[in-house]
Amino acid sequence: MQIIVSEGYEELCKAAAKVVAKTINSKPNAVLGLATGSTPLALYKELIRMHKEDGLDFSQVTTFNLDEYVGLPKTHYQSYHYFMHENLFKHINVPQQNIYIPSGTTDNYEAFCDWYERRIKECGGVDLQVLGIGSDGHIAFNEPSSSLGSRTRIKTLARQTIQDNARFFDKIQDVPIYAITMGVGTILEARTIILLASGKGKAPAIAGAIEGPVTSMNTASALQLHPDTIFFLDRDAASELKMIDYYLWIQEKAPSFPRGN
Ligand code: PGA
Numbered sequence: 275m276q277i278i279v280s281e282g283y284e285e286l287c288k289a290a291a292k293v294v295a296k297t298i299n300s301k302p303n304a305v306l307g308l309a310t311g312s313t314p315l316a317l318y319k320e321l322i323r324m325h326k327e328d329g330l331d332f333s334q335v336t337t338f339n340l341d342e343y344v345g346l347p348k349t350h351y352q353s354y355h356y357f358m359h360e361n362l363f364k365h366i367n368v369p370q371q372n373i374y375i376p377s378g379t380t381d382n383y384e385a386f387c388d389w390y391e392r393r394i395k396e397c398g399g400v401d402l403q404v405l406g407i408g409s410d411g412h413i414a415f416n417e418p419s420s421s422l423g424s425r426t427r428i429k430t431l432a433r434q435t436i437q438d439n440a441r442f443f444d445k446i447q448d449v450p451i452y453a454i455t456m457g458v459g460t461i462l463e464a465r466t467i468i469l470l471a472s473g474k475g476k477a478p479a480i481a482g483a484i485e486g487p488v489t490s491m492n493t494a495s496a497l498q499l500h501p502d503t504i505f506f507l508d509r510d511a512a513s514e515l516k517m518i519d520y521y522l523w524i525q526e527k528a529p530s531f532p533r534g535n
Contacts, residue, residue, distance in 0.1 A: 275497060276504040277484065277521040279512045283472040286506040287316035290404070290468050293504065294321060295330050297402045297466070303334040305394075307403035307461070308362070309414070310339070310354045313470050314404060315361060322365040332368040336397050338390075339375040340405070340414035340461075344428060344452035346378045352442055353378060376426070376454040383454060387426040391460065403464035407471050410434045411479040411492030415455035422488070422496045424457030458496050467503040469494065471511040480507060481514035 280286040294317070297304050308314075324330035339354060348355035355375050363373060374393060380386040394400060405413050410432055416424060417432040431439075431451055440446040461467070471480050483494035484505065490496075497503045512518055 275484065275500070277507065277512075277515075278504060278525060279507050279509060279518070279522060282508050284316050286470060286472060286508050287314075288320050290317050290470050290504075290506045291320035291324065293466075293468055294402060294404070295324055295328075298330060298332065298335060301401060302331065303336070304401045305336045305338065305397050305399065307400040307456075307464055308337050308339050308358065309404045309406050310341070310357045311406045313406040313472055317404065317470060318362040321362065325366045330366075332366045334372075335368050336372040337368060337374065338394055338397075338400060338456075341453050341455035342376040342378040343450040344378050344383075344454055345450050348379075352448075376456075378450075378454060383428050387428075387454065390426045390456075394460070400464035401466065403461055403467045405461070405467060405469040405494075407469060407476055407479050407483065407494050408435055409438055409475050409479055411482050411494050413458065413461060413469070413494045413497070415453040416458050416461075416493040418491045418493070420458060420490055420493050422462075422490055422493065422499075423459040425460050426454070426456050428452055429455050458490075458493050462496060462500050464500075465502065467497060467500055468506060469497065469503065470506045472508045474510045474513060476511045477514040480505070480511050481516070485516055 278289055280289055339358060342354045346353040350356060358375060376390055377386055407413060410418055415429045417429060431453055436449045439449050443449050482492040486492060486495055488495045488498050
């Protein structure tokens, strides 16, 4: 895994946006895995800027979102459908028919989850997956104790997650208890993964993910098994990493790493 530490939140998002843009520029019909939450907001802002000012073209891109709350209609102001439309899709040129987000209102969740998994494969698999991380180490809504081989399914949210996300709702009782989420196994099949984290509140989860054992108690730790994952962190999110000096040393020295001709 690669660890890139930036001074602050905006910078880490800009660094991550460069990876997204590079993926699209080298493969115009790339399949992107996308995340919601407060962390990717500045990443999406930068991608919108790149689309408007630099001509970053999403016209052949396909996107699959990680998760959605069960029970919220697409039009609900806290649904992830609404979030993605408002914060990214309505500002770029990704075709509507290329956008996939789990349904929070299907009448057959099992069949929907199977279809979602199949659709990802039919589209060629995810080239680049964007992730945030929960304060309990979750990726997507794979809460502690989720199987590291899990696939898209319904999960019961942890109390901690409900508390963390209550800030987006009028009151905590409005936070849905269930979500439909890609599994850890689904996520690990992405060719490249970028995980973004900012702030001291994420520092213990990040330390567990990067330096702890691989454990379902911190599902982000499963990324240690993935061959091409980049963590984009700010100083606060990186503040509990024991080997931070080494990661900064690598960051400084990597550009002159000897490579073949
Ligand atoms: P956040 O959520 O970006 O709003 O902190 C991250 C997550 O729960 O995955």
